[in-house]
Amino acid sequence: MSDSYRKPHSFALGAFLSVLAIPLAIAAAVIVGLLGTGLAAAVAAIGMFAAFPLFALGSRGPVSRGSDFLFALVVGAIATILGAVSGLLADAYTTFVAGGGTSGIIENIFAGRAELPFPSRPEEVVVPLTVTAVLAVLAIVMNAAKALAVHRDNIMAKANTVATSATRRLETSRTALTSTAKNSANTANQFANHVMTINSSSPGILLNGEPLEQLQSKTHLWRDLREKIYKAIRG
Incomplete structure (x- = not known):
């Protein structure tokens, strides 16, 4: 296959792959939460970082169009929010088990034998969510800068193509005019030489x-x- 061949843009495939950022963010946050780090919610920002590259991979091109960027942004936001909530719950579960609770936490809650294992101190929620928000905004800014750069490069490429085409047309016109002028001059010279030949070879009336x-x-x-x-x- 030729290197110059490029597959057409596919919004549907890009959208499908970008949605995979949601389970990726949830899984990453839950795994980190089960490790007992206490910052599982911050890992959820991976959803925003993953949504744009996944969309670009599926669509077969950089995320530069407005609809592509908006869809990836919405998916990334959903993935980040769900991942953050999952991370908080995973941290709460790990804390509950570490404090002597059993793995049957759901049964204990419904049976009234245990309270909802949610962080009791505000900083346990505010700090991870703040880190998540900052990382998500950073991902948005980075991908927005890439999209603007691609859009600018496309505009410059189109402008260069138009300028090159105009230059070629101008050069073609100039060459054609020069050729026409040379042909006219040659014709005039041939006619003048012919007249002079007739006058010099004729002995008179x-x-x-x-x-x-x-x-x-x-x-x-x-x-x-x-x-x-x-x-x-x-x-």
Whole structure:
């Protein structure tokens, strides 16, 4: 296959792959939460970082169009929010189990034998969510800058193509005009040379098939000869 061949843009495939950022963010946050780090919600920002590259991979091109960018942004936001909530719940579950709770937390809650294991201190929620928000905004800014750069490059490429085409047309016109002028000059020179050749090779005006100058010369000669004969007879 030729290297210059490019597959067409596919919004549907890009959208499909970008949606995979949602389970990716949830899974990453839950796994980190089960490790007991306490910052599982911050990992959810991976959803925003993953949504744009996944869309670009599926659509077979960079995310530069408005509809592409908006869809990836919405998916990334959903993935980040769901991942953050999943991370908080995973942290709460890990804390509950570490405090002596059992793995049957759902049964204990519905049976009234345990309270909802949610962080009791505000900073346990505010700090992870703040980190998540900052990372998500950073991902948006980075991808927006890439989209603007691609859009600018496309505009410059189109402008260069138009300029190149106009230059070629101008050069073609100039070449055609130059060729026409040369042909006209050559034709004029050939005509002038032809006229000069006719004038130089012609002995003069023809009368009865002979040049007029020769006829006039013969007439003068005969007249002079006749005058000499008359003089000789009279003399």
